[in-house]
Amino acid sequence: MTNHEIIRLVDISKTFDDTPVLKNINLYIRRNEFVTLLGPSGCGKTTTLRIIGGFEEPTTGKVLFEGKDITNIPPYKRKLNTVFQRYALFPHMDVAENIAFGLNIKKIDKKLIKEKVENMLNLVNLQGFEKRSVDSLSGGQQQRVAIARALVNEPDVLLLDEPLGALDLKLRKGMQIELKNIQKKLGITFVYVTHDQEEALTMSDTIVVMNEGVIQQIGTPIDIYNEPKNAFVADFIGxxxxxxxxxxxxxxxxxxxxxxxxxxxxxxxxxxxxxxxxxxxxxxxxxxxxxxxxxxxxxxxxxxxxxxxxxxxxxxxxxxxxxxxxxxxxxxxxxxxxxxxxxxxxx
Amino acid sequence: MKKGWIAYPYVVWLVIFIFVPLLLIVFYSVTKTTDEGIVFTLEYFKRFFEPIYIMVLLRSLYLALISTIICLLLGYPLAMILASKEFRHKRVLLLLVVIPMWMNFLLRTYAWLTLLEKNGVINTFISFIGLPKMELLYNQGAVVLGMVYNFLPFMVLPIYSVLIKIDKSIIEAAEDLGANSRTVFRKVIFPLSLPGVVSGITMVYMPAVTTFVISRLLGGGQFTLIGNLIEQQFLYTGEWGFGSALSLLMMILILFSMAIMSKYEKESEGGGLF
Missing domain, CATH: 2.40.50.140 (Nucleic acid-binding proteins)
Structure with a gap:
């Protein structure tokens, strides 16, 4: 184990109703790394992310966080936050309340919460949106709120499940760059799930290519593009x-x-x-x-x-x-x- | 609307069976027949404010309130169990909630009579194990029991239908942000289910206030509710005017509480049954 390692998956397998979804996943993620789980739909990438987040229990295998076994620890006790595919904003709260949700649970001083929420809104370019209802926001704006709501808790790791999937091409390109900048600026580990190979190549430090529940190749974008390990990777990437x-x-x-x-x-x-x-x-x-x-x-x-x-x-x-x-x-x-x-x- | 004519039969129906009877009720409530013919009067409305009738109203409101609270306390957890993904036999349970609604309301209430009677099923069992027989019928408890039994599905179903629509990922998001299951319920599930709760309360409270069958059968006529009072005016004392006035006041009361409820529902946003 290197000093920089933050998450390690050990022999993770997952079966849903007798259908194997993940087969023997072994993977480690370094601190401050932008890791992308890439693969076609149904390849097990989202399940892998949900196992890291604690929403799914692996059938066999262990999840280590900073060397400690967290396999059976519920999501609310894990030092990571998730940006969900369809944002999953709280519809009965306004933008500021959504972002402050995690901080309110930690019972932090109200003034400090307000300050942090404001900082987050600045970070995601939504100044002045505090009192807006989430229904009145566009998809891109909802996405930013979802990101702010996760980041405000200063997690060690941010999990993102196809966060840009619902945005149009131009917005998506813009958000890719923004996300990458945020990641660099805050120095947070990102674990990113996508089926879009171009997105993976643009943003990642490391790409994990998956297919049918098996890791096909782990490497830098350049490695994976230039030296695909097998025909599947070669075909899927570019x-x-x-x-x-x-x-x-x-x-x-x-x-x-x-x-x-x-x-x-x-x-x-x-x-x-x-x-x-x-x-x-x-x-x-x-x-x-x-x-x-x-x-x-x-x-x-x-x-x-x-x-x-x-x-x-x-x-x-x-x-x-x-x-x-x-x-x-x-x-x-x-x-x-x-x-x-x-x-x-x-x- | 080009196909406006499709609505005509319904309009005719509404006029004949709702609007005209309503006018008749208003007419009966403000007129009385004297030697000089039909004259305008407000005496029926005045009569309502006599203490004995106010007591009947308050008793109706009180018993309905108790029943509604019990329905909510019993119904909410049941709705949550029904809506939870993990629960395996939810189809069976849902069916059990709904099946009584397929049977006649009167029959169901009569069934309680045979259970609660002095020589009914429960007392027979109690004396069989050597305990003294109990007075289970003809008290407030029996009336409340009848209301809760009959109206519980109307509490469970609207709450269930709202709960089942809550996006699972919203709950996961709350967990992800550090909320344990109690906080998730308090801050996310319950607020989001409020429209269902409001619908449920409305659907239980309204019929509970106006029921007369339950109070007559299980209350043994000792607990006159507003519904019984109205029934009496039309069927026994023949005072149609007073009965009409009571009905009108009841309607106004219901409309008033519906308005308050719907205003509250709008504030909490979302889709209940109304």
Whole structure:
């Protein structure tokens, strides 16, 4: 255990009505870290968060907080706070009362509460909203109140369950930056649940990719994007071409009827592997200059780049490029060794 | 509203069966037939303020209040049990709460007679185990028991319907912010259930004030309530004028308390049954 570790999940499993939701989750979270649990819906990320928050008891396994077992401690005794998916504001209280809820329970001096509530409203840019009823707020404003209500208690860890899920794209981008700033400013550990890979890449220090109740990969956003551990991660984080290949020998892989140099080693000779290539790493060059050749099937304009499908030797390559090639033109395709990611077949 | 004509049959119904009878009641209450024909009078209203009738009113209000409080104290926990997710047999329990409402009100009250009678089921059991027989019927307790028994579902159901709509995550949020289960109830669940409580109180208190069957059967005619008084005027003494005046005063009283209740409900916000 490192000194900076604050939460550790040990062999956590959870079963709902005989359906396993989490299988043997082991994870530690460092102090002041922004950790994101990322995965498709139903992957167990929210359940993991609820187990940390104390709203769900694991079927087996332990939750450690600063080294102490808190598995059976009720939520109200835990030094962490949660921002709920649908905000869960108290409808019978105004904004200030909502934010002051936790402080009032701790029986703190009224004047101090008022001051803290004001500070929080400043932090989340809702000055002057004290007396507003929560029903009269927009989704984004309710979200800020929910965040303020949790943060005012100065928790060691803030748990956030898809807090931006209900906001529109522009608001969400703004809130992502704001949340990240708040996290840095207050130096609080954030455990963040989302299914949005872009959100995870933007905000996190560490991403935990989950699928079907199993942790697929833990790493920094850059690691996870550039070195996905398996085809699921590669597919889930960003778009990918995932192709069947054969590892001829160390540093040489064959796919699409061509042998490519790569940087991977340690496979059996002629082992079947998954080859992952990011669409932006498939370089289109004039006909005759590429390692392989293909025909452009379709072109879509995506704003910053064009998205093209190029057929070559029975494989449809997804290609992102700022330069457009016309449909039906024959192009060359180059893939650099650095951009080829070899993964063991899961099955 | 383009399809306004759809409302016409209802309007006709309302006029024939509610508006006209109401006018008749008003008419009876302020007129009397003398030798010179029908003349205007306020004597029926004046008569109501005689101490004996005021006593009847106060007794009605008092017994209804006691019954309502007991219904609330019994009904709220029951509604909470019904609304809780963990409780496994809630469907059965809910059914048990509702089933008596499917049976005739009179029959249910008569059933209590056989239980409470001098030689009824309970006294037979008591004397069987060697204790002296008790006077269970024809006292205030029996009337209150009858009211609580008959009106309890009307307290439970509105509270239940409000409780079940409270978002579970709001309760989790309160727990998350440091509230133990008592504080969660005091600061979140109870305030949010107030519209249901107000509806429940209204739905129990109103019929309890005006009932005459329960007080006659279980009170043995010794506890004349306002409902009995009205019944007597129409069926036995034939004083339709006084009966009408009493009914009108009762209606005004009910409207008045409904207004207070609905004002209170608006302040607490939310959707009850009214």
């Amino acid at each position: 778009e990918s071409n995932i192709i069947d290949g054969v590892m001829i020998e160390d540093y040489l892989v064959e796919f699409a009827n061509h042998r490519f140099k790569c940087l991977d080693s340690g496979f059996e000779p002629n082992e079947n592997v998954d080859v992952v290539v990011r669409p932006e790493d498939v370089k289109l060059v004039p006909k005759g200059q590429g390692m392989i050749e293909g025909r452009v099937l379709s072109v879509l304009f995506k704003g910053v780049h064009y998205e093209m499908l190029v057929q070559s030797n029975g494989i449809k390559w997804l290609v992102h490029s700022t330069l457009m090639e016309p449909v039906d033109s024959i192009v060359g395709i180059n893939i650099l060794p650095d951009d080829i990611h070899i993964m063991k077949k899961v099955r």
